[in-house]
Amino acid sequence: MGVTVLQQYPVPEHKTGTYVIELLTKRILALGATQQGQFLVDCESYLSLPQMGSTKTVHILHNSEQPASVFSILESGTKNIHVIADGLFDLLMMKLSQHYTSKKQTKIESKGPRFELGDFCVKFGSVTMNQNFKGILIEVEYRPCVMANAVWGLLREFLQGLLGPSITVQPPQHLLSRMNEIYAPIDTIYQYLEHFSAYRKVTGLRSA
Amino acid sequence: MNQTINVDQLNSALTSLRTLRLSVSHVFETLANGLRADHGEDGKEKFLLELQELLTNVNINLRDLEQTVTGLPIPTAPFNLGNTTYLSQETTQERQGLYTQLVNSYKWTDKIHEYSSFAHSLLSQNSLKRSYINSGSTKRRGKLQSTHNVSPLQVDNVINNIDRSYNDMKITISRPYASNAVVQINLSHVLKAVVAFKGLLMEWVMVRGYNETLELWTESRHHVFRKVTENAHAAMLHFYSPTLPELAVRSFMTWLHSYVNLFSEPCKKCGCHLHHTSLLPPAWRDFRTLEPFHDECKQ
Ligand SMILES: [Zn+2]
Numbered sequence: 001m002g003v004t005v006l007q008q009y010p011v012p013e014h015k016t017g018t019y020v021i022e023l024l025t026k027r028i029l030a031l032g033a034t035q036q037g038q039f040l041v042d043c044e045s046y047l048s049l050p051q052m053g054s055t056k057t058v059h060i061l062h063n064s065e066q067p068a069s070v071f072s073i074l075e076s077g078t079k080n081i082h083v084i085a086d087g088l089f090d091l092l093m094m095k096l097s098q099h100y101t102s103k104k105q106t107k108i109e110s111k112g113p114r115f116e117l118g119d120f121c122v123k124f125g126s127v128t129m130n131q132n133f134k135g136i137l138i139e140v141e142y143r144p145c146v147m148a149n150a151v152w153g154l155l156r157e158f159l160q161g162l163l164g165p166s167i168t169v170q171p172p173q174h175l176l177s178r179m180n181e182i183y184a185p186i187d188t189i190y191q192y193l194e195h196f197s198a199y200r201k202v203t204g205l206r207s208a
Numbered sequence: 209m210n211q212t213i214n215v216d217q218l219n220s221a222l223t224s225l226r227t228l229r230l231s232v233s234h235v236f237e238t239l240a241n242g243l244r245a246d247h248g249e250d251g252k253e254k255f256l257l258e259l260q261e262l263l264t265n266v267n268i269n270l271r272d273l274e275q276t277v278t279g280l281p282i283p284t285a286p287f288n289l290g291n292t293t294y295l296s297q298e299t300t301q302e303r304q305g306l307y308t309q310l311v312n313s314y315k316w317t318d319k320i321h322e323y324s325s326f327a328h329s330l331l332s333q334n335s336l337k338r339s340y341i342n343s344g345s346t347k348r349r350g351k352l353q354s355t356h357n358v359s360p361l362q363v364d365n366v367i368n369n370i371d372r373s374y375n376d377m378k379i380t381i382s383r384p385y386a387s388n389a390v391v392q393i394n395l396s397h398v399l400k401a402v403v404a405f406k407g408l409l410m411e412w413v414m415v416r417g418y419n420e421t422l423e424l425w426t427e428s429r430h431h432v433f434r435k436v437t438e439n440a441h442a443a444m445l446h447f448y449s450p451t452l453p454e455l456a457v458r459s460f461m462t463w464l465h466s467y468v469n470l471f472s473e474p475c476k477k478c479g480c481h482l483h484h485t486s487l488l489p490p491a492w493r494d495f496r497t498l499e500p501f502h503d504e505c506k507q
Contacts, residue, residue: 001419031487118487119430144417144430144471147397151471154481154489161482182397 001065002119002143003151003183006172006191007159009136017126017133021112024124024138028162033117039139040064041125042109043196046093046100058100060093061189071189082186105130108196110137119144120158127199134199138163139188149179214281221276228269235262291386328450358407358453363389366408366454370461377465392422393461396468399433401440408453410460413440435491435503436467446495466498477505 011020029035041063048056057075070089074081083089093100110125123139140159145151148171156169171179174190238259243251295307364381367389371379378394393401402422404412415437416428427434443463449456474481475490476499482489483502490500 119432120487142471144428144432145398146418147471149472150398150469153474154471157481158487161484 001183001185001188002141002145003148003155004139004141004188004191005155005159005169005175006188006195007138007140007163007167007169008195009138009163009167011136017136020136021124021126024162025113025115028115028117028122031117031162033115033122036114036116036121038064038111039114039123039125040109040111041192042107043193044107045103046096047103048100049098052099058093059193060090061192063185063189063192065188066185069185071186073189073193080190082189084186106200108134108199110192110196122162127196129199134202137192137195141188146182147180148175148183152179217276217280221273221280224269224273224276228266228273231262231265231269235259235266238262325450360387360389363405363408366457367391370458374461374465376468377461379461390424393464395465398468398470399436401464408457409448409450410444410457413437413444415440431486432470432488432491435488436470439492439503440464443493443495463493463495463498466493466500469500473500475500475502475505477501 009020009024011017025035041061043059043061046058046060048058054077059073059075061071061073063069063071068086070085070087072083072085072089074083106129108127108129110127112124112126115122115124119142121139121141121143125137125139127134127137138159140155140162142151142155142158145154152171159169160167172191172194174187174194178187243255247254292307292310295310298304298306360383367379367381371377376396380392380394381389382392384390388407389405391403391405393403395401397418399415399418400420400422401413401415402424403410404424412424414422414424414427415433416422416426417430417433420428420430420433427437443460447456447459447463470491471481471489473490475483480502483504486502486504488502490502490505492501492503492506493499494501494506
């Protein structure tokens with residue numbers, strides 16, 4: 001898999017998310033992209049019960065790009081620990097309901113169309129939490145390159161070409177420490193978690 | 209074979225052997241015929257004299273042969289015929305003649321090689337070529353060296369020397385198809401390439417992504433590496449030089465190494481990473497300056 005960057009895209013006042021995604025879809029099709037199905041990334045978070053001592057959070061994420069894997073990230077103080085397992089991990093979490101309870105009302109997902117354009121794979125995701133629209137996340141993967149440091153300038157150029165020069169493109173927080181590492185699917189998951197956590201903190205509803 | 213055999217000496221030895229055989233068969237022929245009409249009255253005497261003369265001939269020829277044979281160097285080891293030895297184990301009648309055909313075609317290719325080297329040095333005097341060549345190569349014509357038929361050890365040396373001169377480019381040699389080398393190149397975290405050699409001549413290049421498996425005949429699934437493969441073929445032909453094969457390999461590797469910044473360096477002409485129509489990074493490297501350009505920008 002290639003280096004991927006996740007970018008928030010602003011939804012103007014009085015405009016809906018669907019409208020913005022349609023607009024972006026028209027733009028990328030005009031550039032010569034082909035639509036290759038849909039995608040979905042979802043995240044459910046679990047809190048440890050008080051009898052286990054200090055509260056820990058486990059985030060369970062799925063990505064349709066890796067349909068056979070379940071990604072889990074355990075937040076414990078300063079350090080995050082991740083485990084990549086197969087589909088049975090979901091059942092295991094249900095068994096653990098004695099110790100971890102799901103925060104159902106914060107279940108959050110990003111879904112939408114998926115495009116291929118040259119060596120790029122572009123996804124326009126509409127983010128919803130509990131059926132409430134929260135915003136738009138754009139995922140761009142440059143498949144041939146595995147090192148963020150080498151390809152960052154190229155990705156910025158692509159994003160600004162696609163989304164307009166007014167968009168500021170910064171390397172995601174998570175990638176900053178991993179610019180010289182080989183990119184892996186879990187790096188995309190961390191980026192989604194970063195954005196999902198930010199969306200959860202924002203109150204107020206938008207119209208989808 | 210380290211020891212070169214003097215062909216002239218060998219030939220004269222074979223000739224004297226043939227003469228000896230001829231004179232011996234002459235003796236037996238005369239004996240078998242016995243007395244003839246032309247021996248006349250004193251047939252017996254004359255016949256014996258003739259026989260004596262013939263036997264003296266045999267003696268002389270035998271001495272000749274012995275002399276030439278002692279002059280021949282003793283081969284240190286049995287002759288190594290390589291894979292052609294197995295031809296002697298062929299049982300089918302119509303295939304037993306293969307060895308002669310093999311030798312003939314070997315002679316034929318050798319001759320072609322010789323002629324084409326002459327043609328090359330003649331043509332390089334005229335500036336028909338677009339690329340930069342030094343016309344000085346005509347001076348060092350000297351002994352023509354075979355470039356498609358060099359020992360694996362020599363190829364290994366050339367390639368290992370190149371490997372040692374780069375920190376971020378790893379070159380490994382394998383020989384999946386008999387004696388010809390297939391060389392794998394890992395260029396940093398950017399790309400992988402595989403080059404098939406025939407002796408010291410490069411015959412085929414395939415460039416694929418860092419996260420792809422290396423295969424000689426399958427193209428990369430990424431557009432950018434398909435483009436680089438295309439350009440690598442152009443470079444291979446450009447650097448091709450049958451008279452200085454080592455230089456050709458070295459120049460090609462230097463050129464390929466310049467792809468270490470394939471994704472990070474913008475095009476020298478338009479200053480962009482991605483070309484606006486192809487959406488490819490600069491996948492061309494100038495042969496001389498090694499500067500990156502988009503295919504569309506290189507003119
Ligand atoms: Zn250019």
